[in-house]
Amino acid sequence: MSISPGVARGKIGAESLNQAFDDAVRASSFAVAGLPAAAKHAGKIVYVSNGASGAACLAYSNGTAWLRILIGAAVSAT
Incomplete structure (x- = not known):
C-alpha cells in the first residue's frame, strides 16, 4: 500500500483523504x-x-x- 506524499505529510484535503481511504481498504486482487x-x-x-x-x-x-x-x-x- 502506498499513501500519497501529501497525506503522509499531513496535508489532508478532501481528495487526499479519499485517496488515503481508498488505499487503506482496497484489497489486492489475485x-x-x-x-x-x-x-x-x-x-x-x-x-x-x-x-x-x-x-x-x-x-x-x-x-x-x-x-x-x-x-x-x-x-x-x-
Missing part, C-alpha cells in the same frame, strides 16, 4: 493460481477472482493457508 505464500502474509485480506468454485470472493491468510471469507452472513460474537 487468481487462485497467483496467490502469494500464506505464511508470508498472515492476517492479510485479498480479493480472489476465482476462489469460490470459480466465483469471486474475499480471503484471508491465517499464516498457513488462504481461507475464504463468507460474505453475506451476519456478524456474531458467538
Whole structure:
C-alpha cells in the first residue's frame, strides 16, 4: 500500500483523504493460481477472482493457508 506524499505529510484535503481511504481498504486482487505464500502474509485480506468454485470472493491468510471469507452472513460474537 502506498499513501500519497501529501497525506503522509499531513496535508489532508478532501481528495487526499479519499485517496488515503481508498488505499487503506482496497484489497489486492489475485487468481487462485497467483496467490502469494500464506505464511508470508498472515492476517492479510485479498480479493480472489476465482476462489469460490470459480466465483469471486474475499480471503484471508491465517499464516498457513488462504481461507475464504463468507460474505453475506451476519456478524456474531458467538
